[in-house]
Structure formats: C-alpha cells, structure tokens
Amino acid sequence: MTTPRSTGLPTATPRRRPGSITLSLVGFLFLVELASGILQGYYVPLISDIVTHLGIHDADFNWFEAGQLLLSAATVPLLAKLGDMLGHKRMLLISIAVTALASWALVLAQDFTTFLIAWSLQGVAAVWLPLEVALIFDRGRRTGTAAAATRRSAGLLVVALEVGAIAGALGGGRLFAALGEQVPPTLGAPAIVVSLVFFAVLFGVPESEPLAGRRLDGGGFALLALSLVLVTSGLTFLRLNGPGAWWVWACIAAGVLLLVPWGRLELKHPDPAIDLRTLGRRSMWPIQLTAGLFGISVLGAQVPLSTYAGTDPANGYGLGLDAGDRSIVIGIYLVALIVGASVFAALSRVIRPRTMLLIAALLVALGYLLFVPFHLTLAEVLTNMVIAGLGSGALVAALPSAAAAAAPRGQTGVATGLTNTTKTIGGSFASSVFGVVLVTGAGMSAASLGGYLTVWIVCGAGALAAFGALLLVPRSAFSDSEPGSDPDGDAAAEPIVAPPEPHAPAV
The missing domain is CATH 1.20.1250.20 (MFS general substrate transporter like domains)
Structure with a gap:
C-alpha cells in the first residue's frame, strides 16, 4: 500500500489566526x-x-x-x-x-x-x-x-x-x-x-x-480627578444656582488652574496618567476636541429639544406635543442614531476614517443649523433631528475607535476613555449654559424663542468647529498601516516606557 502523495492543498479548515x-x-x-x-x-x-x-x-x-x-x-x-x-x-x-x-x-x-x-x-x-x-x-x-x-x-x-x-x-x-x-x-x-x-x-x-x-501615576490622577470634579461640579452648580453665584465661577476657575501643575507633573513623569505628548499629536488632539464639541449637542441639547417639542404653539413657536408624542419624537432620533452607527460600520471598509468623521460632523452641523429657519412644524423638526441623529450616531461609534487607532500601544484604553471624559465635560458646559440661556427672557411658562435659537446655533457652530479641527488630521490617520509607520510623521509610534527604578514597586 502506498502513501498518498501530498497535493500541497489544505486538507482541513485553517485555524483562525491568534488574536483575531x-x-x-x-x-x-x-x-x-x-x-x-x-x-x-x-x-x-x-x-x-x-x-x-x-x-x-x-x-x-x-x-x-x-x-x-x-x-x-x-x-x-x-x-x-x-x-x-x-x-x-x-x-x-x-x-x-x-x-x-x-x-x-x-x-x-x-x-x-x-x-x-x-x-x-x-x-x-x-x-x-x-x-x-x-x-x-x-x-x-x-x-x-x-x-x-x-x-x-x-x-x-x-x-x-x-x-x-x-x-x-x-x-x-x-x-x-x-x-x-x-x-x-x-x-x-x-x-x-x-x-x-x-x-x-x-x-x-x-x-x-x-x-x-508600568507604574500608576497616582499624583497625576489625583490632580486630574480634582480638576475634573471642580470643573464639572461648578458647571452643575451653575445650572442649579445661576450665573450670579460667584463661588460657582471660582470653582470652575480653580479646576482649570489645577491643570497647570498637573501638566508640569505629567511632562516629567516616565509613565504619566495622560501622555500630553501623545495627546498633542495631529491624529489625537482633533479627536479629543471633537469629542468635547460633540458633547455640546449630543448631551447638552436633548432637554431643550424635548421642552421645545412640548411648548404650546400659542407662544408663536413650539409643537405642543404631550409626553407620549414627545417620546415618539425622541425615539425617532434614537433610531437615526442607530442608522448612523450602522452606516458607519458598513462604510468603514470603503471610506477613509477621516472622511467618515468629516461627513458625520457636517451632518450634525447641518441638522442643528436647519433649526434656525425651519422649526415651526413637526415635519421640519423631525427632519432636522434625523439629519443630526445620523451624524451623531456615526460620531459616537467613530470617536473611540479613532482614538484607539491614534494611540500608541499601552495607551489605547486611556485614549478612548478621554473621548468619553471630554464629551461629558462638553455636555456639562452646554447643559449649564443652555439652562441659563433658556431662562433669560423666558415667559411665564416657556423659554424664549431667542433662547432656543441660541442653543441650535451653538450646537451647529460646535459641530462646524469640530469639522475644522478634523481637517487638520492627516489623511491616512486611523487606518491600518505597516508596523512602525506613523501617520503623524512623528517618531516612535510605540511608547517608550521607562523601566521601574531599583526597589520601586511596579504595578
């Protein structure tokens, strides 16, 4: 009996590559x-x-x-x-x-x-x-x-x-x-x-x-956490107590000023809490800025949109919808978010990531700026919300994945986490400011039309500013590249982590 000669073809299903x-x-x-x-x-x-x-x-x-x-x-x-x-x-x-x-x-x-x-x-x-x-x-x-x-x-x-x-x-x-x-x-x-x-x-x-x-930069995280707590709590109290409370502004200012010693500490630390040099790269800082500007609309504008939909049209604006109808409007917006995220996932194979981000930012800007001339009928409001929702859904999916792609190895989690933090701060700022704007000039039972127009213009302008920042990102950013390549043109895509000092505890 002879042994069959190998044909060179695989005789079994190939195993999945490790790490797939x-x-x-x-x-x-x-x-x-x-x-x-x-x-x-x-x-x-x-x-x-x-x-x-x-x-x-x-x-x-x-x-x-x-x-x-x-x-x-x-x-x-x-x-x-x-x-x-x-x-x-x-x-x-x-x-x-x-x-x-x-x-x-x-x-x-x-x-x-x-x-x-x-x-x-x-x-x-x-x-x-x-x-x-x-x-x-x-x-x-x-x-x-x-x-x-x-x-x-x-x-x-x-x-x-x-x-x-x-x-x-x-x-x-x-x-x-x-x-x-x-x-x-x-x-x-x-x-x-x-x-x-x-x-x-x-x-x-x-x-x-x-x-x-790796070593945990405890001092850096303590200062950063204190700064974020002071800023976000100040913004929260601004919404609750109004702009007349001086201590609110003192709280926000103290949080911002803490970033100065924090930045100096981070630049000296061999394994900082937030690598400011990485954060300053052309493929990274526009993403984090976009996340903060995006937070203005995706987190800060939802309450104003809901209250506008419920405002009595007798005021000359508003839709006069009850709670049930308002929930349907919000549901349509959420469906638009789902479609936007799904389209982003489907088209990410054929369209450059940077291009997808630019299109998404433009859709958000267009959706909110359309509110300025078109806001009197349900059809107009829904059209605007769907356009903004499509862009928002794509951005929610695109921002953390872009930050991950732009981060060196060993900083993926903190880079993606920062997109959430900056988005939250942007939303907190917008919620506080919008709360003050809508109260200013308000009537007995409804905010002023000027207040709503201001909200929509700020949301649209924020998205346009994000579009401008994203234009500065290199075209090849966020794409898979050969090992060692760097779309920023900077040296060392991988982090240089200092070894632990002698007798120093390493985490």
Whole structure:
C-alpha cells in the first residue's frame, strides 16, 4: 500500500489566526452595551415615581444626575488607564460588578442619601465602551487589521447601546404598571441585566495583553480627578444656582488652574496618567476636541429639544406635543442614531476614517443649523433631528475607535476613555449654559424663542468647529498601516516606557 502523495492543498479548515477579532467576542460585548443602554433608558419614565417613593422634590433629582456625572468624570480616566496596565477585561469586570452592586442598592434604597450614593456609583458604567473598544483593538492589533475591525465593531456596539436605551425606556414604564406600580421590584430589572452581563464577560471575553513595567501615576490622577470634579461640579452648580453665584465661577476657575501643575507633573513623569505628548499629536488632539464639541449637542441639547417639542404653539413657536408624542419624537432620533452607527460600520471598509468623521460632523452641523429657519412644524423638526441623529450616531461609534487607532500601544484604553471624559465635560458646559440661556427672557411658562435659537446655533457652530479641527488630521490617520509607520510623521509610534527604578514597586 502506498502513501498518498501530498497535493500541497489544505486538507482541513485553517485555524483562525491568534488574536483575531471573533464574532463571539463582539457578540458578548454587544450584550454589555445592550445592558448599558437599558441603564440609560430604563429609569427615565420612572423619575416621577422614584421622587414620590423617596419623598423628595422633583428638583432634588438633579443631585442624582450631578453625582453620577461627577463620579464618571473622575473615575473613567483612571479605570481606562488601569485597563491599559492590568488588562482591559479585568477593569471591565470590576466596573460591571460595581455597577451591578449599585443597581441592587437602588432596589433597597429608602432614603435620599442612600439612593444618591448608589445612583452616583452607576456612573462607572461610562467606562464600559472605552474598555470594550480597547479590548477589540488589542485583540486585532496582532493581525494588522485592528483599526478597520475596531471601527466596524464599534458601530455595532453603538447600535446595541441605542437599542438598549429604546428597550429600557419602553420597558421601564410597562414593567412598573405590571408590578402594581411598586418602585423597588421595578428597579430590580436593570440590576438583574447588569449582573448577567458580568458572567457573559467573565466566560466569553478574552483578556488583552498589557505591557509590562508600568507604574500608576497616582499624583497625576489625583490632580486630574480634582480638576475634573471642580470643573464639572461648578458647571452643575451653575445650572442649579445661576450665573450670579460667584463661588460657582471660582470653582470652575480653580479646576482649570489645577491643570497647570498637573501638566508640569505629567511632562516629567516616565509613565504619566495622560501622555500630553501623545495627546498633542495631529491624529489625537482633533479627536479629543471633537469629542468635547460633540458633547455640546449630543448631551447638552436633548432637554431643550424635548421642552421645545412640548411648548404650546400659542407662544408663536413650539409643537405642543404631550409626553407620549414627545417620546415618539425622541425615539425617532434614537433610531437615526442607530442608522448612523450602522452606516458607519458598513462604510468603514470603503471610506477613509477621516472622511467618515468629516461627513458625520457636517451632518450634525447641518441638522442643528436647519433649526434656525425651519422649526415651526413637526415635519421640519423631525427632519432636522434625523439629519443630526445620523451624524451623531456615526460620531459616537467613530470617536473611540479613532482614538484607539491614534494611540500608541499601552495607551489605547486611556485614549478612548478621554473621548468619553471630554464629551461629558462638553455636555456639562452646554447643559449649564443652555439652562441659563433658556431662562433669560423666558415667559411665564416657556423659554424664549431667542433662547432656543441660541442653543441650535451653538450646537451647529460646535459641530462646524469640530469639522475644522478634523481637517487638520492627516489623511491616512486611523487606518491600518505597516508596523512602525506613523501617520503623524512623528517618531516612535510605540511608547517608550521607562523601566521601574531599583526597589520601586511596579504595578
């Protein structure tokens, strides 16, 4: 019997390359973002009932939002950096566990203080998407297709986020009614969802490969966190107390001034909390600036749009929609976000990332600036919101993936996390300023038309400014390139991490 001669052709299905981005990886992270969206949408229709349950005033709910905002602003950069150092999966699990415990605490909370602490702790969920993008990028880095695969995956994750938000908003009120309008058991649903995704990540997501020899810049993170807390709390108090409170401006100024000693410390540290030299690269700073400017519209303009839709047309403007119709309008906007993220994921194969970002920024600018001449009919408002929503959906997906592609190895998590932080600061600034603008010149029951026009012009101008910043990005940025290449033209795309000093503890 003779041995068959080899034909040179494969006789079995080739194995997947190590480090390839699999459908299962994206699928498990899809579930995490679905849970994140449910958290964002579920509580909205229950706010009035939660206020009654706790025996507080409607205005007191602002403190819950402020606490969550402050905690997320202070913790996202730190958690993202720890992901770069210790593993992105590990920090994702820790942040999910904290969010799950906080969600269960909301079920048991019977007083304002306990609810405030638990609600604030849910703010660590803001780091989920940056860590997920970093996980995907790290997984694909070894195959040479990390940037392209991350863009496609990020679009799908944003779709999950928005679908979850819609499902949460629709399900919260209905489950409340089905459970006999009892608040505690109703709040158990998101806690169960978050608890389940913990195990999905634990058993379904592989760990990233952090660089060895890293050290935590504790002093840098402490100063940065203090600066962010002062700025964001000042902006929150500006919205609550108005521009006449001098201490509000002192708080904001103190936070900004703290960035001076922080910057000096970071430039001297061998492994800084935020690498300012990397942040200054032509492929990075426009992304972070765009995230901040984008926050003006995606976070700051939603309340003004909702109140405008509910304003009585007898004032000469407004749509006069009731709560149910307003929720439909917001739902259409969210669907536009989903379509924008999906289109971004689909077209990322054939269109340069920089071009996609420019188109998305222009759509946001066009959508909001169209409000200035066209805002009197429902058809006009919906058209404008859909245009802005398409661009917003693409930007939500594109910004963290672009930051990941522009970051050197070992800084992927913190770069993507910064897009969330700057977006949050931009949204906080816009919410505070818009709150003051809409009150100025307002009538007995409605804000002035001039206030709304100002909101839309600021949102449109911010998007145009982002477009201008993105024009400065090199054409080849955010694309997969040969190892060692640098679209900025700068030296050393990989970070130079100093080895630990003798006898110095290394994390």
